[in-house]
Amino acid sequence: MGYTLCVLGCGTMGIAVLAGVIDSLDAASIRLDNALRNAGGAANGDSSTPKLKWESHTPGTLTPTSGDPSVPTQFVATVRREESAKKLRDLFEGLGDLGKTVEVVAGSNLEAVQRADVVLLGCKPYMAGAILQEEGVQDALKGKLLISVLAGVTISQLQSLVHPETRVVRAMPNTPCKIREGMTVVSTLPPGPETANDKAIILNIFPSIGRCRFLEEKHFDACTALAGSGPAFACLFLEAMADGGVMMGLPRAEAVELAAQTLQGAARMVLQGNSHPAQIKDSVTTPGGCTIAGLLALEDGKVRSTIARAIQAATERASELGQPAKK
């Protein structure tokens, strides 16, 4: 049987992860799994031995098998306001049969955590204390895996807010998880009796919605800036490229399409060919041609250091997000 995943504070990022996971799941298998659950148990498989399916940590489609306890098959999402809950219900209903099974609740964090096997914390960084210290939540989280996507809130800060037997892991996903093109960094798991189970659970979530990589927690602020904030930076560049096209007479819609597909194509060449970006740049740049003219204009605008400094600034800001607000 699969497990119940609760997204505690399900806003932009919670929706992106949940929508991606739901899209990745095989609906028929989930229906079977839930039918078996309702009938009182799995028909086959040893539920005590989770399978680790995503050794490569590259994107794929989850096909949960009944008896696999490391695949999420039941979903609960919590928010603060009923108005947000209604919007979320409409959104998940639009995702088809599986989306309709997501239970969205407002103001009932405790019950949601009690029912969950794994909790993904998706609230704003400053809300972590209030939510995790709601009455009963500490006990409800005892012995469970808590995956936090909060920028700037460290594992030791989170661990101090939960029961000592709660296993805390950090993940830094990004919004393209929603279309299963995400990049998620997960903090290296500490050794322990539950490590293999937890790893199987994590590898059944994040690689199904994009790429996934484990890194030490000390890198998390930089990962937050580069991958977490990255879609915003990429879209700013994309928009500027499209503006340039519009300036030269292209219709807006086509200019955006050309810019988006070009960035996607270049990025895929780097990822698939394992090529250095400079090699790709050089292969486009004909001596005396138009590309070098454009590149020099970019260099005159200090675009490289500006972009690199943006990552530096975002990293520095990320490191402040878990700290108490200055008066």
Ligand SMILES: NC(=O)C1=CN([C@@H]2O[C@H](COP(=O)(O)OP(=O)(O)OC[C@H]3O[C@@H](n4cnc5c(N)ncnc54)[C@H](OP(=O)(O)O)[C@@H]3O)[C@@H](O)[C@H]2O)C=CC1
């Ligand atoms: N946005 C992004 O691209 C990324 C964000 N992150 C991290 O993800 C986290 C969430 O960011 P984001 O999704 O943008 O934020 P949102 O504001 O979109 O989502 C926050 C959610 O928390 C809910 N919430 C607030 N208070 C409570 C409560 N007491 N109990 C239950 N739910 C509550 C809100 O519900 P309501 O609407 O009812 O108030 C809302 O659904 C942050 O910590 C951020 O650092 C990480 C990577 C990328």
Ligand SMILES: O=C(O)[C@@H]1CCC=N1
């Ligand atoms: O801007 C932020 O603080 C969050 C974290 C990464 C992306 N959005």
